[in-house]
Amino acid sequence: MARRTKAASLPHILQWNVRSLRARHVELACLIEDGRLPFDVLALQETNVEPSSLRLPGYLGYAGDTRCTSPGCHSSPCLDPGHQQQGPRSAVYVRAGLPHVVMDLSDAVSGPLEACAVTVRMGATDTTVVSIYIPPGVNWATPLLTPVLSRIGPRALVCGDFNAHSREWDCRTTSRAGRILMEATLRAGLGLLKPPSPTFVTLRHSSTLDLAFTTPGIRYEYRKPADTWGSDHFPLFLTPTSRRPQEDRTYAVISWPEFRVRSKEIPPGQSFLDHVATCAREATTLVRVPASSPVPDLRLLNIRANRRRQERIALNTSLPADWTAYRRIDAACRRHARRRHRQSWTRVCSSIQRSSHSGKAWRLLKALVHPEIPRRPILAIAIARAISIEDLAELMADQFNPPGGSVSSPPPALPTPRTPAAPPGVLAHVVAQCYAAITAHELQAVLDRPRKRTAPGADGISHQMLRNLDTPERTRLLEAFNAIWGSATLPEDWPTAVVVPVLKPRKSSRLPSSYKPVSLTSAACKTMEAIALFRLTWIARAPFPPPPTRPPLPISVDIRSCSRRRIPVAALQQTAATLLQESLGGHLQVYTDGSVLPATGQAAAACVAPALGAALSCRLRFPANSTAAELAGLQLAADLLLLLPGQQPAVILTDSRAALQLLRQHQPRQHTVANLTARLMAIQDAGRPVSLQWLPSHVGITGNEAADQLAGAAHTNGSPVYSKVTQLDFARPALRQAVRALHPDPRVASGVRFMRVPDCLPRRERTLLLRLRTGCSWTQARLHGHDRAPSSACSFCGADETLGHLLCACPNLEAARRDMTAGYRNLGLPSYSDQDLLHPERSQTEAFRLLLEFLQSTGLATRL
Incomplete structure (x- = not known):
């Protein structure tokens, strides 16, 4: 996480008449990304664009309400359809991490005046920054500025392009607008910050038009760069006279190896959960780095x-x-x-x-x-009401929990629908879930959930800390949970929550009612809550799968980290044979496999027990993927074990990791997987231990090869249709296949993988290849079809000029084509048609370079 050091009490401001922000936007964005603009507020004039349509990285933009160009119009905003409208010419951009609130000046601006005001909070001080633009050649009076200047507050800076001349700011003459401006600012109690002259330059003359005025007690210094950055006005840097502290970011990094070492020894008298939070704090390293210091261009x-x-x-x-x-x-x-x-x-x-x-x-x-919003919009309430952070916390506490509010009575119980009687023994399991101690595999299932990063609660413990506990420490955590479960008393930190106000969509950030509370409770509490929720979910489900308190099936999805990519087939076969003889020699070995026809999606499965000479096979009644077929094979293995007497340990061997991963789920969602898990546990209850083991496929294991052959033959030998695999569980692959069949490209519709154009090629060449591959080339035949050419004849040989003709058949291009086809043959690629040339199966970069050389040498790259 990152924290920002406390900033100065006054913001650093850039004042600039950009003369069209759209023309200067990209360069300004590059300067911001390079860290060359260390400003908190950008007061811009003559932007002529809405801030919502042209963003600056790291800033939030606001503009005035005046859009009318009619000199006699005094409405803001103007709603007269007969008046010409334009983009706003005054805008204020605020750094995104800075608390701020926009002032409503819609009823204070009128006529030619355009103004935008934002109040920002630096530390504990609020400062209002106003950006004003008055076009040249307009007659205006003191009442034009008075409504705006009367709202700026005790600490404000008013800057802008007033198009007024006066000797007070080193102009040659004093115009009427200059006298009116001085009179209005003096009445408002504002002091002039004399800018460096000149601020406006053209080919013919120069002048000082960009000014700034401050309230008493605010001290700024003007600084002007050496050039105008491409505008006709110099950018002006307004910096506080007090030196600004170095801005940096503080990153807190937890060393998890050190955390695990520290968590092994618990001091006497300290609870385990408090010990976890203490170890996390002691293993945290704070690193400070300068902010906004990227590599410059x-x-x-x-x-x-x-x-x-x-x-x-x-x-x-x-x-x-x-x-x-x-x-x-x-x-x-x-x-x-x-x-x-x-x-x-x-x-x-x-x-x-x-x-x-x-x-x-x-x-x-x-x-x-989505529109950009401030990072901490809740502070807009404190700025708008001029209150401190502590008062804001009390205000939001009263908003979320009004004092003296009556405790509402619990809602009446909902009517319970009549349910069928539970199977024998299920009621005893339901009662046991309410009193049984938490098991290790329940805790492991909750900690292994995909969600890793969570915000800590009042105790400072996050979910990631619990995940990084070693096995002995997890045992202590389990003991702590069981002590809480048995005593039915929660720790003091668990009912306490850290409340974070979150702004509701499309609501004003100034109103307390626009926020909803989000409570951050203890991660340990939420972990125990998830365990209880798993048990309640099991009670509410029907038909009942095995209860959560029951230990899971022994399932192994690897063999000594074997991988077909790194280990030769002979080594895989030897490793698998060693496992079957040494570790599983005394087990009844049942091999399963599935088979799917790519053309139709028809699925079949089989299981084989070589020691008994028994085998079963089946077909599915719906098109399915390979995982469904493998699950059907595992169901057949369960059928076979249920038919066999005895209590000899059995192992089911399959080559599908996906099916085994589904069986390893703590609470399976698919009906097929839940039914298979319940049947395998029923076999265990009957006295036969059952385990599941993954084996690599097609490495010469006799039982695996026999199951594979039997599953392939089940498509045609009249095997029975199996009904214990639910079609609804695998509707998504079938739907994906049906949608893919509707694709306009026949290759994609048939299931062929679509190869993209390599990114290493230049953009112009990639564009050319994409146009050729999508049929957007301007051949004579296509031009003639759009009535843009008198004939479709080839300009070289007179035949119909199609893309295939130019790439593969035109005799005048044979010399250049010969080099290209020879290169394709060296790469082992066919070159008989335009599809072969445009869609190579491999070595795409080399093949496309040969094709591009052919197009460049024949001039087709510019023609097509």
Whole structure:
């Protein structure tokens, strides 16, 4: 986790008339990503774009309500359809991690005035930043600014482009707008921050138009860079006179090996759960790193330096040629920034494509679609009401739990529907679940759930801490849980929760009623709750699977870490044979296997017991995948063991890890798996120990090969149809196959894997290959079909010019084609049709390079 050090009491502000933010957006975003803009607030003018449609990384943008360009209109917002509207010209961008609230100025601005105000909190101090823009050539009076300046509060900074001239800020003359501006600011008690002159430059003249005014007690310093960053106004840096502390981030990292070592010895008199929290704190290392310090883009910095140098020359000489050179360098700077922006987006897309799960893609889509909100929106209430964090906590506590509220009576019991009588012995199991001690496998099943990261509660224990306990410490944790279970008394920390207010969707962040409470309780409490919930779920389910307190079946899904990718087949066969003779020699060995026809999806299964000479086979009545077929084979093995007398230990051997993983689930969801688990446990209750073992397939094991042959023959030898595999459990693969059959590409519809174009090729070449593979090439035949060519004849030989003709048959291209087909043959790939050339089965990069060389040498790359 990361924490930010306490910032200064005044924000650092960038004031700038950007002259169209869309033109400067990419370069500004690159500077922010490189850490070159260490500002808390960006007060921008002449943005001409909505902040919601053009975001800056790490900032939240807000704009004024004025959109009307009619000089006589005084409405805000203007709703007259006859008036021309435009994008907002005043905006304020606030750093996303900074608590802030937007001021409503819709009834205070009018006429040509555009204003946007945001109150930010730095430490314990609130400061209002106002961005104002008044277009040039507009006659306005003091009452235009008075409503805005009367709302800014005791600590405020008003900055913007006022288009007013006065000798007070080093202009040559004093205009009427300058006198009115000075009068309005003096009435409001604001002081002028004299900017470095000039702030506005053109080919003909320069002036000071960008100003800032502050309330008493706020001290800022102006600083101006050497160039305008491509605009006609200089960006102005407003920094507090007090030195700003170094911003850094503190990362807390837990060393799990050290945590496990410390947790082995419990001090006398300390409970085990308190000991876990103490060990986590002692094994935590705090690391502080500077914030906003990425690797800079040296090329962008060099272009900006050249632009700054050329602008200085143009300002000194005022020659049109020097200004033209400056604009060319500025255009080159924008092109490089856009290129870098595209490359960064390409890297993001590539990382999503390489990701093994789709969570990152969904998070990115959520960030693109949903509007941005502050990271801590609850602080907007404290800023709007000018209260402290402690008062805000009391306010939200009263909101979530009103004082003096009456305790509501419990709701009436719902009517219980009549249920059939439970099978014999089930009622005794139900009663036992309410009093039986928690078992080790129940705790293991809860700790092994996929969800690893959870927020800790009041005791500071997270789910990840419990997962990192070794086996002896897990035994102590189990003893602590059973002590709580037996005493029916919860620890003091468990009923206490850390309440986090979460903003409701599409609600105002200023209202306490817009938040809902989220309670963070102890992870140990939630672990024990999950164990109890497993038992309640078992009681509510019907038909009843084996109870959770019962030990699971012994299932092994590997053999000494054997892998077909790393170990030769002969070594696999020897390892499997050793296991069968030494470890499983005294067991009744039952081999199972499944078979699925790829064309129709018909599934069959078989089981073989070589020592008894017994075998069973069956067919499924619905198309299924290989896992369903393997489960059917395991069901046949259970049928065979139920028919055999005796108590000799039995082992069921299968080559399907997927089926064994389903059987290892603590509470299986599929009816087929639950039924199979119950039947195997019934065999154990009858006195025959049963275990399941994975074996590698097709390595020469006699029983496995016999089961495989019998399962393949079950498709045609009239084997009976099996009914103990439920079709609903495997409806998803059938639905996926039905949807895939509707795909317009016959290769994908037939189940052939679609190979993507390699990412290592340049973008232009990848685009060309994608167009050719999707049939979007502009051959003469396609142009003629769209009435864009008089004939479909080939320009080389006169035949119909299709893509297959150009790639494989045109005699005028035979010389270049010969080199390409020879390269395909060297790679072991066919080259008889255009599909062979465009969809190679392997060595895609080398094959596509040969195809691209052919297209470039014949000129088809530009034609098609």
